[in-house]
Amino acid sequence: MSILRISAVKQLTGHRSHSSIYTAIRVGLFTKPVQIGPRSVGWPEDEVLKINSARIAGKSESDIRVLIDQLHVKRTSLVMG
Numbered sequence: 631m632s633i634l635r636i637s638a639v640k641q642l643t644g645h646r647s648h649s650s651i652y653t654a655i656r657v658g659l660f661t662k663p664v665q666i667g668p669r670s671v672g673w674p675e676d677e678v679l680k681i682n683s684a685r686i687a688g689k690s691e692s693d694i695r696v697l698i699d700q701l702h703v704k705r706t707s708l709v710m711g
Contacts (some may be wrong), residue, residue: 633664633672642678658695661702677701 636648645651654660660681663671680701684694 632675633666634675634678635670635672636663639673639678643682658698659691661698661705664705674705677705 634642636651639651640646640648643651645654651660655662661673661677663673666672680697681694684697689697
């Protein structure tokens with residue numbers, strides 16, 4: 631599993647700015663970043679690809695919010711499991 635930094639996430643998703651990604655996180659349309667260092671964060675590549683796939687498939691925002699919740703639960707279960 632790869633962890634993508636924000637520049638790679640922007641490139642893969644088409645977001646033009648850091649703030650647009652953080653706005654999507656705030657409204658529940660993108661996963662929260664994971665801490666990869668004292669002052670750095672990233673996103674699991676598989677999560678970014680799943681979100682992109684949902685958007686390409688034409689999923690609604692409510693469907694994407696459900697997906698985001700599922701991805702966060704899966705992330706937590708990997709740590710706890």
